[in-house]
Each structure stands twice: as C-alpha cells, then as structure tokens.
Amino acid sequence: MAAKTRQKSDAPDVSDRVSRIREGVTAAILEHRLLPGTKLGEDEIGEIYGASRTLVRTALQQLAHEGIVNIEKNRGAFVARPTPADAREVFEARRLIEPTIVDHACAAVSPAWINRLQGHLAEEREAELRGDARASVRLSGEFHRLIAEMSGHSIYLGFLKELIARSSLIILLYRRHDTPACGTDHHAEIVTAIRKRDKAVARAQMLSHLREIEAELFLKDPAADELRLADVLGA
C-alpha cells in the first residue's frame, strides 16, 4: 500500500514532489550555494531530484512568482539579482506589513505559540554562536514567517513569504562585511512584547528591527549595481 499518500486534507507542501524541488532550490539559493545570475537548467535540476522536466518547470514557475527566480523566454531560469531599488521596495513593504502582523500576533498569543517562538530563538542563538551566517539569515527569515503564521492571516502570510524570500537574497547580496549577525536580541524583545500582548511595543520594535536590517545593507545608487554584483560574484 502507498503509506504516504494518505494526506486527505490540505497538505500545503510536504510529500509533493514539485514542492520538494521548490524547497530544495529555494534553500540552495537562500544559503548562497547558488549565486544570483546562475542559470538553472531544467535538465540539470531534474537530474538532481530524479524528476522529469515537467515537474522542474512547475517548480521554477512557482519560484519565479515568488520573485527569487527570473524566467527569460527561450533562455531559461536564472537566480534573481535584486537591484538596490528592488531591495528598497521590499523593505518598504515589510515596514508597512509586518507591524500590522505582529499586532495580530499579539491578539493570537498562546502558550504553545510562545513555546514555538522561544524554541526558535534558541535555534537562532545557536546558529549565531557557530558563526553560521547562512543559517542565521535563513532562521531570521523563518522567525518572521512564524509570526505571520501566528497572526492567522493567510493573505499577509502569503505576502510575507514572498518578501522574506526576496529579503534573504538581498541580505546575502548587500550585507556589509563588517556587521555582525544582527537582530537576535531584537527578535527576543519582540517575543517578549508579544507575550505581554503589548501591541504598541511590538509594532515599534518590529519597525525598528526592520529599519536596522536595512541600515546594515549597502544600497548604492542603481547605476553601480553591476560593479557590486561583479564584486560579490568574483569573491
């Protein structure tokens, strides 16, 4: 018998082959194993995941909609190269949406959620202790997604997933070399505010957290994009 095809209800992604490909490629991109501009050949990916091009194509189209992959007609899929202008747009959107999300999270707080959040904070601290920048960025994104899930708003959650994916790419591209892994303390403070159901503080801290992340980036004027890109890719 097929022991794994028993998902009757709406299982979002797990156990779906397309989703496995999508998540695998996403992880590779967000952990910087695939650099911006890298070509994602359909055969190549299909080989890796033992899937036909049909499934790979579906996954790539979803990633394109998420904004971390660009598909150029008759040329193929490439890892997105967000410009500083894109970065500013993404963070502006986050500054607009996320304060509202934490607001809702405060209303939906429960002991189980606090546990999940604090477990996540522990993971983040551990990654930071290891100096694992890639894991830190990934976990930081997951923290924000967790709060969006907590808010219970599926629309905001969907939007934020997109913004987080793009943000991770942006942070890996434009982070200043000398800045330490940021924000774990901020995250802890946000969790505290949520636990106290203090909406005003939670919003304010989320906002300043996002501002700080953006401030740590190196967003020059668009004309210099190519130089920066060459620098990062060459290093």
Added chain:
Amino acid sequence: MAAKTRQKSDAPDVSDRVSRIREGVTAAILEHRLLPGTKLGEDEIGEIYGASRTLVRTALQQLAHEGIVNIEKNRGAFVARPTPADAREVFEARRLIEPTIVDHACAAVSPAWINRLQGHLAEEREAELRGDARASVRLSGEFHRLIAEMSGHSIYLGFLKELIARSSLIILLYRRHDTPACGTDHHAEIVTAIRKRDKAVARAQMLSHLREIEAELFLKDPAADELRLADVLGA
C-alpha cells in the same frame, strides 16, 4: 543593454498564449460567467482557446497563485469560493496597502497620468450609466490597479493585482442586491486629491472608499457560508 526596459515576470505579454488563456479565464470569472465552484476542466479550456493542456495547466497554476482558482490534487481546478473570512482579510490588506499606494501616486503625478486617470473615470461613468454591473466591477478594479502602476512600486503592484482579483470575486458574490454601483464619485475625488498632490486627503479618501465598499457587502458569519453560496448559485 539599453533595451533592458523589460518588465518582471508578470509582464502584460498579450502575445503570450498562456497569458491569453489566463486573461480570458480571469475575465470570465470576474464577469461572473463562471460561478464559484465551477470546475475548470483542462480539456474544456484547451478546446476553447485551441491550446494543449500543457498551456492550460500553466495558466491555471498562475490563477491558483492569484487566489481566484483552487487546485485540488487529482481532482482539478475550480473557481475559488472566497468565504466571508477571506473577504475580510482581503479588505483589511487593501486598507493597509492602498493608502500607501496613493501616497506614492501623489509623488509620481504627471499630466500624462492625470489624463489616463480621467479617461478611465469617463469609462467608468459610461459603464455605470449603462447599468452594466459586471463592467463596473471590472473597471473599478482597473482603477485601483492604475494607481498602483502609477506609484511605480512593483511589489505593491503585484500584491494589489492579487487583492483586486480576489476582491472582484468577493464583490460579485457578496454584494447586496439593493446597492447601486458604488464609488465612481469616490474615484473622482481621489483623482482630484492626487492631482493636487495632497497625500493626506488622498489617503483618507482611499481608506473611506475601501471601507464603503466593504460595508456594502453582506459578510455573515462563516457558518452560514453554504446557505449564501447555494442562494447565489441557485439564482
């Protein structure tokens, strides 16, 4: 390099066959020719547009991501049936995002844009005069999309496209029978505020406009969804 003015993935590629299918089905859904819950068979649609199921499938997946189509595994694609809870989420998101969008639109105002907006207002007035409710809803959505394009923020534009598509479906499902076509005056006032670059007024009027639209809907508690749906579908 100079010809790099190409848009992102959601470019208005009219020449693209997938986009033709997507826009055709979207129009059919938003104009209420396809009722919520209707099954969208791949063969059926492929027959209509003279395309193979491969292309139809791609289009349906995009529509599913937009939220106006639900794809159930091994069962097919169906026109989405947003619940009142969905409706409230969508309008909450719009109330959050659109005031900011008009804010940016005020900053980006130009004579050409004012012309486009006023041309659109004329179209809306004409549709309303004809009593064409379907066209009114469609044009109303396009008005909001126009402002988002004007703002120049591609992230907001993408989000709003999704929200507008869902809103149109929601409005067609939950509009009260006795309310007249709404909002054309509001739209005119918003255009006036934009032309004066009066951000505060533009934001306030956009917000009250959205509130009014939502207030004209009939959003009962979720338990009564099925009744409402049966009523609409039976009529």
Added chain:
DNA sequence: TGGGCGAAGATTGTATAAAGTTTCGCCTGT
C-alpha cells in the same frame, strides 16, 4: 587580423502518450 556568416549543439516551448487516481454507475447479495 578582425568581423560576419552559418551550421551544429544545446536548451527551452509545446504536444502527445502513458500511468495513476477518483468518481460514478451497475450489479450482486442479503
């Protein structure tokens, strides 16, 4: 020597065929 033309190779876009799942009708047994 440099540039342009062209054919070969590789890759994507599209269509069609094979495989798996669900659904619905029909039939049998109680």
Added chain:
DNA sequence: ACAGGCGAAACTTTATACAATCTTCGCCCA
C-alpha cells in the same frame, strides 16, 4: 428494497517525444 463492492470511464498527473529557438564555435572573406 437497499447496502456494499466491483469495474469502467473520465480526468489529472507525469513522462517522453518533437518542434522552435537561442548559443556557440568554426570558417571564410575582406
């Protein structure tokens, strides 16, 4: 008469084959 199960049909899912397009590299000519 009705409940339950068997089976065929329809559909979706996945894979593969074919067509179109782009890239690359070599060759020829100015």
